[in-house]
Amino acid sequence: MKGNIIILSAPSGTGKTTILKRVMPELGPISFSISHTTRDPRVGEQNNVDYHFVSEEEFLQRKDQGDFIEWAKVHGNYYGTSVQAVLQLQEQGQDVVLDIDTQGARQVREKLPESSSIFIIPPSWEEQEKRLRGRGTDDEETIHLRLANAQKELCDIDLFDFVVVNDTLDDAAMMFKAIILTLRAKQRRLANGNPITLL
Numbered sequence: 001m002k003g004n005i006i007i008l009s010a011p012s013g014t015g016k017t018t019i020l021k022r023v024m025p026e027l028g029p030i031s032f033s034i035s036h037t038t039r040d041p042r043v044g045e046q047n048n049v050d051y052h053f054v055s056e057e058e059f060l061q062r063k064d065q066g067d068f069i070e071w072a073k074v075h076g077n078y079y080g081t082s083v084q085a086v087l088q089l090q091e092q093g094q095d096v097v098l099d100i101d102t103q104g105a106r107q108v109r110e111k112l113p114e115s116s117s118i119f120i121i122p123p124s125w126e127e128q129e130k131r132l133r134g135r136g137t138d139d140e141e142t143i144h145l146r147l148a149n150a151q152k153e154l155c156d157i158d159l160f161d162f163v164v165v166n167d168t169l170d171d172a173a174m175m176f177k178a179i180i181l182t183l184r185a186k187q188r189r190l191a192n193g194n195p196i197t198l199l
């Protein structure tokens, strides 16, 4: 059976990466789509693991070649998802998580209407700002830009099939896992007609 395509978006600093790192090892056949970006690596980020870090020239060349299923300029940097990598993982039976912004989510929903989408939101604005600052990876200008963009991204909430509030990490991780298990069960039902069973 082909895997599910799962779009995952959240305003910056909400905790998307933290949730993914927690749940992915517990979910079996699921892979993270490694995006291309022109952003500089953060301390601890590895090339070809967290992102494919590329120059603007290489990014634009790939875009013009049609390598990306979606791409967007987010917080001043380019980000894009390789169509080939996603479809290859899906054919191997892996569920594929696309950690992308809401502009990208809109593009993937149009191109792959069978995809599913999850939006993670923070419990409050105060907590969102606290997390973004607490991460300690961004300068003040970047934090302001990301907070302003976060307000705009929240307006796109209706694009998404599922919304998870990341209040406590334990609860958010449990919700995320429940969604993935439900999608798998639904897919099995579509394939063999059996009732939805959570495995």
Ligand code: ADP
Pocket (backbone or CB within 6 Å): 010, 011, 012, 013, 014, 015, 016, 017, 018, 019, 131, 132, 134, 135, 166, 167, 168, 169, 170, 172
């Ligand atoms: P995103 O990937 O959405 O930009 P991160 O996963 O980098 O966000 O999380 C931003 C910061 O918030 C990190 O320092 C992380 O440890 C913290 N964080 C994430 N989830 C929670 C939570 N449920 N409660 C408290 N802090 C959290």
Ligand code: 5GP
Pocket (backbone or CB within 6 Å): 008, 009, 010, 011, 012, 035, 036, 039, 070, 071, 072, 074, 075, 079, 080, 081, 099, 100, 101, 102, 103, 104, 105
């Ligand atoms: P960060 O720089 O914090 O890793 O990511 C910034 C934003 O870019 C996040 O909202 C993240 O989801 C988004 N992003 C990461 N990769 C992609 C991608 O391939 N395409 C799009 N459209 N957004 C991405």
